[in-house]
Amino acid sequence: MIISAALLGVIAVILAWPFPLVLARSDWPARSPDVALVLWQTIALSGGMSMIGSLLLYGLVPFGNALPQSVIFLGDSLRSGTLPADTRFTHVLALGAAILLSTHLLLNLFATFVRAERQRRRHYTLIALLSDPLNGQPGMRVIDHPAPVAYCLPGAGHSATVLSKGLLRLLDADQVRAVIAHERAHLVQQHHLVLLAFKSWHSALPWFPIANRAENAVALLVEMIADDRARRDVDDRTLATAIALVGLGQQPEVLAAASDGESDEPWISSPERALVAPRVYRLMNQALPLSRLATMAVFVTAIALALAPAIVLLRA
Amino acid sequence: MLRMANLGVLERLLMDVLWDSPTPLSANDLKDSLMRPGLATKPTKPLATTTVLTVLSRLETKGFVTRDRSVRPHTYTAVMTRATHTAELMHEVLGQVPDRQAALVRFIGGVTPQEADTLRQLLGVATTDNL
Numbered sequence: 001m002i003i004s005a006a007l008l009g010v011i012a013v014i015l016a017w018p019f020p021l022v023l024a025r026s027d028w029p030a031r032s033p034d035v036a037l038v039l040w041q042t043i044a045l046s047g048g049m050s051m052i053g054s055l056l057l058y059g060l061v062p063f064g065n066a067l068p069q070s071v072i073f074l075g076d077s078l079r080s081g082t083l084p085a086d087t088r089f090t091h092v093l094a095l096g097a098a099i100l101l102s103t104h105l106l107l108n109l110f111a112t113f114v115r116a117e118r119q120r121r122r123h124y125t126l127i128a129l130l131s132d133p134l135n136g137q138p139g140m141r142v143i144d145h146p147a148p149v150a151y152c153l154p155g156a157g158h159s160a161t162v163l164s165k166g167l168l169r170l171l172d173a174d175q176v177r178a179v180i181a182h183e184r185a186h187l188v189q190q191h192h193l194v195l196l197a198f199k200s201w202h203s204a205l206p207w208f209p210i211a212n213r214a215e216n217a218v219a220l221l222v223e224m225i226a227d228d229r230a231r232r233d234v235d236d237r238t239l240a241t242a243i244a245l246v247g248l249g250q251q252p253e254v255l256a257a258a259s260d261g262e263s264d265e266p267w268i269s270s271p272e273r274a275l276v277a278p279r280v281y282r283l284m285n286q287a288l289p290l291s292r293l294a295t296m297a298v299f300v301t302a303i304a305l306a307l308a309p310a311i312v313l314l315r316a
Numbered sequence: 317m318l319r320m321a322n323l324g325v326l327e328r329l330l331m332d333v334l335w336d337s338p339t340p341l342s343a344n345d346l347k348d349s350l351m352r353p354g355l356a357t358k359p360t361k362p363l364a365t366t367t368v369l370t371v372l373s374r375l376e377t378k379g380f381v382t383r384d385r386s387v388r389p390h391t392y393t394a395v396m397t398r399a400t401h402t403a404e405l406m407h408e409v410l411g412q413v414p415d416r417q418a419a420l421v422r423f424i425g426g427v428t429p430q431e432a433d434t435l436r437q438l439l440g441v442a443t444t445d446n447l
Contacts, residue, residue: 112418115418116418117419119418119419120419123405123408123419123420125378126401126405128324129327129331130398130402143402143405144402145402145403145406147406147410149406149409149410149422149423150422150423151409151420151421151422151423152420152421153420154421162409164406179423182423186421192420195418196418199418219425222421243423243424244438244439245439246423246424247424247427247431247435248427248432248436250410250424250426251427251432255410274428274431275425276425276427276431276435277430277431277435280434280435280438284438
């Protein structure tokens, strides 16, 4: 049992630091963003399971040599109010940490989803009042604002893609088609769920360096996946130009000039991470996707990573 | 009973009238202006004043209109102009409101200044090629 705990600890450390670091620094995810996204999800899931599992197994060492028996014995001990003689403070600490960590992560995930759903409802109400349908297309809304903006509002039964008049003025018909195809891909593939999960992971563990890196990497990958879907409808250059034009149109100076004193609040420059230029680069350079062999290798790694902590836990 | 979809449409119609009106309006005024010819979207049949009142109280709960109870009949005003609501929404969308972006997925986040330079160069290339 102590060996299993140590083994899970090693997996947790590898997945918490060196492995994601190498992944975040490598170039291939831009070539096959969908494959890389699978790997990031596996890292998060397997990393969390290993970390909690390791603490749990270590804490259960005094209670038995196998996981099921030790859990039963722990229950008996709690009921009778006595601990086995060889229980140390560190065992109790590890058990407490395992319970706290898993509760914290789950509650945070739940809270993040509830908060997002509430914001989405409020936003949807405003959109219904302030925007008009685009050429009678269901789920497409146009809002009267000079800033070039496009986004989608996911949600069961009432998802919407919103474009601003500023965007429709800035882009030609093909470029608008590219934007719509991109947003539709986000909605169809439910990207907001992945984004929210990683956002919640980051906000639950703000001191965890890799959580921030993972959230940024996943945000970029999701955009690239949606870009790849849009490339089936329009050519790469049209999409790249649309991204560049909208990106440039959202700079604070441009926004201030466009709103023409209508809004008193200053437009603040928000981004601290580069999520736009990498997308344009890969469209202009037409990077080839990963070979079938390399893709297989990544998937095998992902499956191994996902199964490893489960196998160790079940055999403990 | 009105269906939800109808309520949404009515909310929209009433807000449009209130946003365009320079003075506070009573439920009866609102009912009449909805039936006025020339309105782009109109209810299919004349509305009952009680229906208008129901929709108005929903809008009041949501914080879009205020009711003046000192006069008879009560009159209603839009809390903010349409432009202010839109500007607020856009600030949220463009990430000016902290932690308010979780609900939506944008086509583009903001660009860093370095990225802007890169994009300008790329666009320059694209436009010369097109000529």
